[in-house]
Amino acid sequence: MTHSPEHSSVGRQIVGNDEQPSRRDFLARKLKAGAALATLAVAAPCYGQSGDVQQETDGKEATGSSTSKLRIGLVGCGGRGMGALGDSLTINDNVEVVALADLDANACRRAREGLVEQYEQRGAVADNKIHSGLDAYKRVLEDPDVDIVYLTTSPGFRPRHIAEAVDAGKHVFAEKPTCVDPAGYHICVAAHDRAVANGTAIVTGTQYRRQINYIEAVKKIQEGAIGDIISMTARYCTSNIWYRGRDEGMSELDYQLKNWMHFIWLSGDQIVEQSVHNIDLMNWVMGGPPETAFGSGGRFHRPEDSQMWDAMSIDYTYPGGKVVSFKNRTWPNCKTDNHNVVYGTKGAMHIGAGNRGSSMFDAKGVEVWSCDGNIFDAYKQEHKDLVDSIVAGKPIVELKRTAESSLTAVMGRMSAYAGQEIDWGFVSKESTLNLFPEDLNEGTVLKNDGFAIPGKSALV
Numbered sequence: 244m245t246h247s248p249e250h251s252s253v254g255r256q257i258v259g260n261d262e263q264p265s266r267r268d269f270l271a272r273k274l275k276a277g278a279a280l281a282t283l284a285v286a287a288p289c290y291g292q293s294g295d296v297q298q299e300t301d302g303k304e305a306t307g308s309s310t311s312k313l314r315i316g317l318v319g320c321g322g323r324g325m326g327a328l329g330d331s332l333t334i335n336d337n338v339e340v341v342a343l344a345d346l347d348a349n350a351c352r353r354a355r356e357g358l359v360e361q362y363e364q365r366g367a368v369a370d371n372k373i374h375s376g377l378d379a380y381k382r383v384l385e386d387p388d389v390d391i392v393y394l395t396t397s398p399g400f401r402p403r404h405i406a407e408a409v410d411a412g413k414h415v416f417a418e419k420p421t422c423v424d425p426a427g428y429h430i431c432v433a434a435h436d437r438a439v440a441n442g443t444a445i446v447t448g449t450q451y452r453r454q455i456n457y458i459e460a461v462k463k464i465q466e467g468a469i470g471d472i473i474s475m476t477a478r479y480c481t482s483n484i485w486y487r488g489r490d491e492g493m494s495e496l497d498y499q500l501k502n503w504m505h506f507i508w509l510s511g512d513q514i515v516e517q518s519v520h521n522i523d524l525m526n527w528v529m530g531g532p533p534e535t536a537f538g539s540g541g542r543f544h545r546p547e548d549s550q551m552w553d554a555m556s557i558d559y560t561y562p563g564g565k566v567v568s569f570k571n572r573t574w575p576n577c578k579t580d581n582h583n584v585v586y587g588t589k590g591a592m593h594i595g596a597g598n599r600g601s602s603m604f605d606a607k608g609v610e611v612w613s614c615d616g617n618i619f620d621a622y623k624q625e626h627k628d629l630v631d632s633i634v635a636g637k638p639i640v641e642l643k644r645t646a647e648s649s650l651t652a653v654m655g656r657m658s659a660y661a662g663q664e665i666d667w668g669f670v671s672k673e674s675t676l677n678l679f680p681e682d683l684n685e686g687t688v689l690k691n692d693g694f695a696i697p698g699k700s701a702l703v
């Protein structure tokens with residue numbers, strides 16, 4: 244296995260759908276999808292009536308009827324899918340779950356059991372709204388009873404799921420990363436524009452953008468509290484990651500779908516799958532994507548059939564010659580660190596992941612400011628913002644920003660895998676890399692092309 248997964252036979256299908264749906268078709272779908280909300284009593288226009296047709300409601304509080312709530316369909320009933328539903332149901336009184344989809348029917352059933360136990364009627368999904376298999380998401384998208392679709396599968400599917408959800412007139416919550424290659428990035432950018440044109444929301448799972456210590460720290464940096472930015476370090480260094488073994492008799496496709504973290508077309512490698520949070524912060528602080536990436540790395544501890552590396556270091560250069568030194572690794576028994584530092588002419592800002600908070604130091608190293616933050620509040624806030632924006636008729640669309648951060652991570656991986664320096668123009672415009680298997684279906688025969696080896700893996 245000496246072949247880079249980026250240059251494997253895994254296909255070169257161009258799947259973007261840049262065609263704009265006709266305005267009339269879209270409005271018909273939108274009104275149908277939003278009809279159930281016509282009874283939602285809010286001062287702002289109802290979803291089904293927002294934008295093109297403004298209509299006041301009677302201002303009375305809606306009571307208990309299932310049609311008074313925004314209805315969620317979940318695609319991907321795993322850890323984060325269930326977490327995201329829980330966050331939304333906890334912070335929003337006006338949502339309920341009406342459809343579930345997963346590759347695995349048991350995952351859907353387990354999900355419903357958990358939902359009913361905790362949220363009773365608001366999680367009581369009907370039998371005929373539970374779907375399984377690779378096309379299960381389509382059943383959710385074509386369901387007129389679904390207003391918002393939550394997309395929480397493994398990342399490789401995300402761009403195509405988002406694009407189809409937008410074209411179905413659904414509001415979207417999409418977990419990070421939103422793409423694992425340049426082809427997926429282009430699908431996201433086009434879907435963002437269509438959502439804006441259509442008046443539907445897309446909120447993404449970059450919860451740190453809604454976490455108080457991140458928001459306050461970035462604000463201080465932008466106000467000049469640490470002077471001019473000189474450089475930054477960003478680290479996502481952990482000690483282990485899950486690995487799901489092959490069941491007896493499993494096809495290669497089913498195995499890769501189950502053990503998705505270890506296959507680049509599905510996860511993007513650790514830098515994309517996990518460290519996109521740090522990379523999103525880098526782009527936030529620097530005001531946009533980098534100009535170049537110069538990467539290296541390798542692997543010591545991965546199981547033989549994993550395509551992932553377990554260490555990567557990238558120097559990203561941003562406009563003005565500001566260099567961000569990024570690294571991620573998964574090494575047992577070694578120092579862990581998930582934390583970012585921005586260095587300025589007057590001091591430094593430390594921004595810690597999870598609940599570690601932020602601290603600012605002056606040029607002498609004295610702490611002059613600090614702020615706590617709670618990631619669980621941030622996880623909930625993204626769902627409140629999504630729902631509030633829909634109810635207010637001012638849908639948030641933030642996909643482009645997250646797609647840009649996802650592509651910045653992809654750029655680092657491509658640079659490290661190939662052992663080359665690459666620039667933003669190449670990755671965002673010229674690269675033809677598309678890792679998604681052509682015409683993917685349950686019978687698709689996949690092979691494992693192994694992990695990338697710098698100097699042997701070409702850049703495409």
Ligand SMILES: NC(=O)c1ccc[n+]([C@@H]2O[C@H](COP(=O)([O-])OP(=O)(O)OC[C@H]3O[C@@H](n4cnc5c(N)ncnc54)[C@H](O)[C@@H]3O)[C@@H](O)[C@H]2O)c1
Pocket residue numbers: 318319320321322323324344345346347350376377379380395396397398400418419420448449450500516517
């Ligand atoms: N924002 C965060 O901090 C955060 C935290 C954890 C996970 N995540 C993200 O959430 C996503 C899911 O992660 P997870 O930990 O829940 O993984 P998981 O493996 O627990 O769950 C994924 C689920 O999706 C299903 N699935 C996969 N492909 C599918 C398809 N094509 N159609 C329908 N179902 C499909 C799987 O069967 C599985 O049940 C990842 O993108 C991950 O990065 C984000």
